[in-house]
Amino acid sequence: MENIAILGSTGSIGCSSLEVIEKLSHRFRVVGLAAGRNTRLLEKQVEKFKPKIVSVEKKEEADELKKRFKDGSVRVTFSQEGAEEVAGFEENDIVVSAITGIDGLKPTLAALRTGKKIALANKESMVAAGPLIKSLVQEFGSPIIPVDSEHSGVFQCLAKENPESVQKVILTASGGPFFRKSAEEMKDVTLEEALNHPRWKMGKKVTVDSATLMNKGLELVEAHWLFGIEPKKLEVLIHPQSIVHSLVEMNDGSVLAQLSLTDMKVPIQYALTYPEREDSPLTSLDLSEIKSLEFFKPDVDKFPLLKLARLALEEGGSFPVVLNAANEVAVAAFLQKEIRFPEIAEIVSEAVENHQKKEVKDLDDILLVDRETRLVTRNLMERRS
Template identity: 45%
Template sequence: MRALTILGATGSVGTNTLDLVARHRDRFRVEAVTANGHAEELAAIARAHGARFAAVADVTAYAALKAALAGSGIETAAGPEAIVAAAARPSDMVVAAVSGAAGVAPVLAAIGQGITVALANKESLVAAGDLVMGEARKRGVTLLPMDSEHNAVFQALAGSRMADVETVWLTASGGPFRTWEAAAIARATPADALKHPNYAMGAKITIDSASLMNKGLELIEAHHLFDIAPDRLKVLVHPQQIVHGMVGYRDGSVVAQLGAADMRVPIAFCLGFPDRIDGPAKRLDLASLGSLTFEDPDLVRFPALRLAIEAMASGGRAPCVLNAANEIAVEAFLAGRIRFGDIAGIVADVLAELGGGPAAATLDDLTFIDHAARDRARSSCI
């Protein structure tokens, strides 16, 4: 019986994780669940899965959570510190599916307790890759990649030596604007950008997928997760989203992981690791698909990806600044304060001003850099 703590239990990754847990109640139990808000939904999850602890990051949602769980015996708490506390509770695995830089502190808390982390919060490694990976190595903690692309690469590596790897490719659907002209992309509305062709996800990650910033963040995550040089990481646009990642080796071999566009595939891999568990994802019928296509990303029409690639190459605090500025710009776009085409421009300006300097060595350093970048980005979104 493996005990799980699920951070971000009401989101897409969280609900898919819980779906698998419900199918394998003989293998997993839920220790704790968290959410940003959505108190009633979180309370229902906690009751249904017998969680011992439930917490919301938004303190204004605490009264509703406490009321919904009254008499259940389930411990409740609220605030960012409560999410950190959840991550540090005794468990075998923490599923880190909190969105944004808010996920860094809980991931570090889990690592500090020696708990295996199934990582679906790419910002932890984008904003604090050196810090997080350094702590994981120091404590001998396993980080399992739960994002579909990184999970695909992890499977394609299959214990191979990194010295034998020439190139790692992450695939991208291309988002809703894959065939749009640059001028049309710049004028896109939130409704346009939220129409992801393959996945139903949260608003922020869906906007990042439309700008291809999400793929840039994933490159930075892969750089840290696999300890691979930036110039060996590439993106391929693959609209069918059947091939999720590929590894090219020095002998000319290329190993790819294929699967349905269903997050339960990489989640099941992580939950069962090092074994495999039964999963409900649709099985591939390659004959019916007929063909798979690939193309290079257009860094002119999608400048956010270019900015992420440049930040990865620069290193230091640049990725943290990139992530923070992008979070604020996406928030402003969804609120109707800026155009879609302004997102990359704002990120570029903040990077130019604050992107130099060393990476954060402590959580306090990270918080300072992150807040400075957010404040600067906000000044451009008014």
């Protein structure tokens, strides 16, 4: 039996991970769950999966849970330290890192320090702290298996390859709900339209990131740190069918690709069972039914955040931290209907363009730049209103 802790158990990735674990109950057991505010769902998950440790965001909610499970069968903790405790729980064999945003960083670092396998979904950590995460992997030996479908695809394509033979890594993007809209039409799109992703059912933040294509920008940075691929060898193609998740071009002209149905349970299961594979209950991919697979170059004038993310990656230092923090603030404001859709890109661009590059040597430096950027971005938004 392998023991699993899930950080972000009440989210889209967290719930899909639990579905995978349930189907593979001969092999996996849940020992830890970390959630935010959705204690009702967490309670049901505790009843069903009987973990030994759980955490929630707030003390009052932890106190409620303690009353509910007063037989002491589960240790209930709270706050970021609580999530870190779940991540570092000594019985873990695998940690699924799926808290959204920079809030997932410290728990992910705690998991990395255990030397156990990490199934990484929280891309924002990799964007803000790529070099730090890499150094912890070297120090503690935790293998990181990507959960993002594109990175899972690259990981599988690269499995038996010499990294020096790689010419190009191409991440695909569905294009999001506004791929076929003009820049003019995109000015008036609503929150509801932005959240109506054509292919994937995901949490709200990543869904909005998919609509601006910032998601793909964050994934470029993530791919750089996960696979050590130079930025100039990383490309993006819009592929509306979301069947081919990534392609890797080798120096002999061969192009390797990974295909699967549009279901996050596929890369989640792969990350959990790696290096083995297990049977999947999903229906198999029938290309004759899908018929056509289309690919387009992304329009970076219409989706400027993709270009900005590449710039931040190339600049390095504090720029990726600023990119991520400004984006988190702008997307949160859009989700609250405080700003319009095109303002996300305008505000993030302004925050990045106004930033003076700093060296980020450790976690304190990252968190300082993150905090400063959040203040700067909020001020930028206030000045507009």
